[in-house]
Amino acid sequence: MDDLRIIELIQSGKDHEAFKALYAHLPKVEHLVRQNSGRGGDAKDIFQDALIIFHRRVRTEGFALTSGIGTFLFAVCRNLWREELRRRNKALTTWDLEDEADEPADLTALLAREGEYSRAEQALKSLGDKCLDVLTRFYVKHEPLSAIAKALGFAGEGAAKTRKYKCLEEARKRYRKLVPVTVAIPGQARNDKNN
Numbered sequence: 001m002d003d004l005r006i007i008e009l010i011q012s013g014k015d016h017e018a019f020k021a022l023y024a025h026l027p028k029v030e031h032l033v034r035q036n037s038g039r040g041g042d043a044k045d046i047f048q049d050a051l052i053i054f055h056r057r058v059r060t061e062g063f064a065l066t067s068g069i070g071t072f073l074f075a076v077c078r079n080l081w082r083e084e085l086r087r088r089n090k091a092l093t094t095w096d097l098e099d100e101a102d103e104p105a106d107l108t109a110l111l112a113r114e115g116e117y118s119r120a121e122q123a124l125k126s127l128g129d130k131c132l133d134v135l136t137r138f139y140v141k142h143e144p145l146s147a148i149a150k151a152l153g154f155a156g157e158g159a160a161k162t163r164k165y166k167c168l169e170e171a172r173k174r175y176r177k178l179v180p181v182t183v184a185i186p187g188q189a190r191n192d193k194n195n
Contacts, residue, residue, distance in 0.1 A: 003069045010058045022051060025070050029077045036081065037088070043077075045172055046084070050076040052139050060142070123175035131167035138164055 001021040009018035026047050033043035050073050057063055067075075124132065133152065137143040143151075149160035 003065060006069060007058055007063075007065060010055060015055065019051065022054070022069065022073070025073045028070070028074055032074070032078060033081055037085065038081065041176065042081075042084070044175075046077045046080045047073070048172070048175075049080055056139060056142060059140070123171050123178055126174055127167060127171055131163075131170065134160070134164050134167050135171070 006018045006021050009015070009021075026043070029047045029050075030040055030043040033046060034040070053076055054069070054073060124135065127135070130152065134148060137148045137151070138145070145157045145160040145164070148164075149155070149157050152160070154160045154163060
């Protein structure tokens with residue numbers, strides 16, 4: 001699916017279809033994160049944050065695409081991961097953004113990721129109404145935290161920010177529980193001490 005079609009889908013509220021296509025870019029982000037002290041779960045968290053940022057930008061009035069979506073998502077993910085590594089006191093290795101963003105997505109990886117958006121959607125929908133309201137107001141309606149605090153009866157902007165963070169963390173936790181776990185069969189792919 002081309003970039004303009006993805007933008008049209010998001011702007012017309014067909015997020016599910018657009019996000020399915022956007023997950024084609026996840027393998028590049030996973031590669032970046034794994035090469036820089038991270039794990040697959042870290043990559044998925046960073047990628048989901050980048051999708052939220054991209055979605056918010058596309059829904060902003062006057063949005064204009066100035067680069068490929070893959071380039072945009074990769075750059076956001078790289079910056080988010082760099083910040084995470086700084087927080088962990090680690091350094092990001094040198095990376096050529098242009099080369100990485102232009103690599104074609106692996107079809108097998110894309111097919112394996114197809115269900116990830118629906119799991120993310122399911123995790124969000126399983127949150128309580130208040131959490132879903134906070135996240136929708138902030139990420140979809142782009143309301144400032146002060147307005148969210150006032151509308152939902154929080155003590156102030158700080159309380160709304162804390163609630164948004166906790167709700168997002170809970171959504172991530174629920175998402176991780178929905179991701180299928182691969183179980184190793186004894187004697188295959190490793191030496192089982194009991195066999």
